[in-house]
Amino acid sequence: MIPQLRQQYNEAFTEEKYKAYIEALDAPFSGALDFRVAETPVFVPHVFLQQMLDACDSILEVITSPQYLQQSERAIPPNLKVPGPEGDPQFICFDFGICEAPGGGVEPQLVELQAFPTIFAWHLHKPQVWSAHFGTPKHLAPFVPPFNADSYIELLRRIIVGDDPPEETVLLEIFPHQQKTRIDFYATQQLLGIPIVCVTEVEQIGNHLFYKKKDGTLQQIKRIYNRVIFDELLQQSAEVQQKAAFFQSELDVTWVPHPNWFYRISKFALPFVQHPLVPETKFLSDLQSVPDDLKNYVIKPLFSFAGQGVIIDVTPEHIAQIGDPHNWIIQRKVKYASAIATPSEPAKAEIRLFYFWEPGAPKPVPVNNLARLSKGKMVGTRYNKDKDWVGGTFCLFETGTGDLYDEKGFVRMHF
Template sequence: MNPSIRSTFNQNFTEEKYAEFLLSLNEGLRKPIEFRIAETPVFLTDDFRDKLLQAGEEIIATVLKPGFKELTERAIPAKWHIPHENDHPHFIALDFGVCKDEAGNIVPKLIELQGFPSLYGFQVHLAENYRHSFNVPGNQTIYFNGLDKAGYIDLLKKTILGPYQPDEVVLMDVNAPQQKTSVDFYITENYIGTPVVSLEDLIQEGDQLFYLHGEEKKRIRRIYNRLIFDEIYNDEDIFNRVVDIRQPLDVEWITHPNWFYRISKFTMPFLEGSYVPKTQFLHEVKNIPEDLQNYVLKPLFSFAGQGVIIDIMDGDIEQIPDPQNWILQEKVTYEPVLESPDMGVKVEVRLLYLWPDSDEKPTLAINLARLSKGKMIGVRYNKDYDWVGGTVAFMHK
């Protein structure tokens, strides 16, 4: 992390500034942000930024290989296999832990990847408020590939709207206004005009979908999909109450739900390179490592880290009834590189790509970061700490 900017930030930080920052961040929103926002952004060094770029390019190269869809067909549960899949994901998110290699160098290590949208709208709003409240230097940016805010919003529109008008594209989630990430939904609506709807708001006529805008019924041409099927997995009769979106409907998906499964933990065993932890499908492991303390077991089909076995005990592997649905992954150890007033903080950086239909490949556009003092990244491990939570990474333009 950039030591000079970090030192200046910490010297000038006060709790009063942080409180004013949160007030500014929440001003004008429909409701207060429901997840913790960290006291600080991340400031990347040029060296670490360049390593992130290289790591991202190596991973994207695998997604771009011919045959990737055939390779990942088993990743999609039959229950959630949706028709009319397109040929590429519109969003890719790559999560990297900030770690230390054997030579003592600070390097990124891939933690997880998703073929699903993240906080593409909120991160712009967050960065602007950090910059204003804490006087972040003007030579620092959150964008990649020479983008600025205007260029980024244009790329976001190109990806999500395509050839359609904003009112023909809906941002859809189950119970959308109640989601913790709904702040991103409504900021996105402000930026590009896509109305926010819940799954129960969809109206089906034949194979077409509509929603109500006041008293007017409007045709849906595209769904900017924010619904993760895992959230409704246990609701057995949900599609008796709402439109069954698993049907062959005359609507485009941005991005198609199948990509959530294709680009996921399932992809990890197919990746190579120094920035990727060694990962194998459990049923393909010929020799169980003797140093199991350096590995973690992850179920392929789980939500928000549920079911992960961090500390593998004797007999854990043998007791798994479906090893084809698990991966054995080399454990990634985060290095607490960010200095807070009382201790080092662990950092995770998410690279966010956009891939409009007209482009040959995805564009790395923006980022998200998370800070942790707990055993793992995530709310449940950081409840009693400060200088943790959601943030964004700045870097030299």
């Protein structure tokens, strides 16, 4: 997206550097890297970053309003509603596709949003390792200004751990050591010193929760960094679900974030947002008639994860067969741009912006990012088998346009 940087990087790239990069990424958490890492970051011009930030500001005005809080009450399935104060959603992620703009060039288009954590700790580690192997680009950074690595870590620590001892906060997940994102769990544990606990290891006594420490003693849980997705929990055995029944209890814990936000700020929010960089979206239950240009739409279940259940090539039969249309959206397709030049075919990309909301702050702030490259119909490893220059990566944002180029307009840096 910054053409000279892209050309420079591709020309300097070697498979030997890439192999060393992957080995260094995996080394601190041996064997935990369970998804493909792309060969390159995405170089994002300042103007494109600003477009995404402006769109997020407009979306946040809607989804943090008292009116939306009331409207989103119906997003929470009654049998999965978690009691207790919700507070503000400490984490909100916005996914933008790099799309073809109507007048030429590219623009961001929102494809999804979620008030749920992502791989925050590992995306501190990854750019640092990449930089050690490929060079440190001047005037480019993975953080949204004014954040840097130190301020990012400090804010993440204040939100997740707060003022409590780290052992009183747990990273909670379903069979965490089997999850594809477990490398982030280990990075979080290393960064913040908090234990990783499976829902099956939690004990409830009254309105308090406990886990067993390595010495066998019970430790009370004061804060939960929640990584449990109910859609996955409901696919577990009855025994596992019973172990996780504490979710529906009145508990003396602080949720980070409260599980209800997973439903409130999700694809459910998209029909309420009108913005040029947010594709037209409706609840499927509100569809009066099937669009004549149905090929230009996609339908998505509201609360699935990682692209599961999405129907790209929609037919009227698909729509007719859906028995719970209030739990689905129909969204106008965005046209991804093949914007990332690679040694083979160009790649498409999505960018996820991380917003953190510190308790007591007036609003969330943008801090960091991840990106995903694809050469398939959808973004995700399962749709990009046997491809290169695809997979998980990150963006480097242009932070000083005037310093990035010399007097002849050439990039000042070399890889």
